[in-house]
Amino acid sequence: MFTENERVLSSSSMDESVLDEKTRVERYDSQSWESLKKNPLDEDLVKFKDVFPETVPCELPKDEGIRHEVQLKPGSKYCVMKQWPLPREQVLAIDKFFADRLAAGHVRESTSPHSSPIFCVRKATGGWRIVHAFNKLNAATVPAQTPIPRKDVIIDGMSKSTIFSSMDLMDGFY
Numbered sequence: 001m002f003t004e005n006e007r008v009l010s011s012s013s014m015d016e017s018v019l020d021e022k023t024r025v026e027r028y029d030s031q032s033w034e035s036l037k038k039n040p041l042d043e044d045l046v047k048f049k050d051v052f053p054e055t056v057p058c059e060l061p062k063d064e065g066i067r068h069e070v071q072l073k074p075g076s077k078y079c080v081m082k083q084w085p086l087p088r089e090q091v092l093a094i095d096k097f098f099a100d101r102l103a104a105g106h107v108r109e110s111t112s113p114h115s116s117p118i119f120c121v122r123k124a125t126g127g128w129r130i131v132h133a134f135n136k137l138n139a140a141t142v143p144a145q146t147p148i149p150r151k152d153v154i155i156d157g158m159s160k161s162t163i164f165s166s167m168d169l170m171d172g173f174y
Helices: 004-013 021-030 042-047 088-103 135-140 151-157
Strands: 118-122 128-132
């Protein structure tokens, strides 16, 4: 019998189907600049290629002084979960990820009393995607008063649109 942490770790980072070489190569090739040449928007994509850097930018927009604090439900205490053991390869990937973001000024040392485990999921391209297990913190957090719109509402709003797209900008996050 697995604990919750072991089940999350084994199902997320060690799924052999994610590591299939053919699938990984096909997915990577479908996301390359070369594959976009078949796209009717290719001219615009090439024209504005510099908008999508290959490396993490070394600057952020101007700091407006806005800071976010997690609001807990009444009666909840701060949430602390211990980090579970990770394979060395994942630890190195996590260390590199945060060292790069720290050098670029994208992250700073946390002052939060909360902590959640971190682990990695294999990307189709062979790298690692960083994942935080915020289950306990999310359960204790006051829900947003303006929730994210439902998928069907968004799709209905696009019904008369002529162009819409979805892009993973770099890692999809910083």
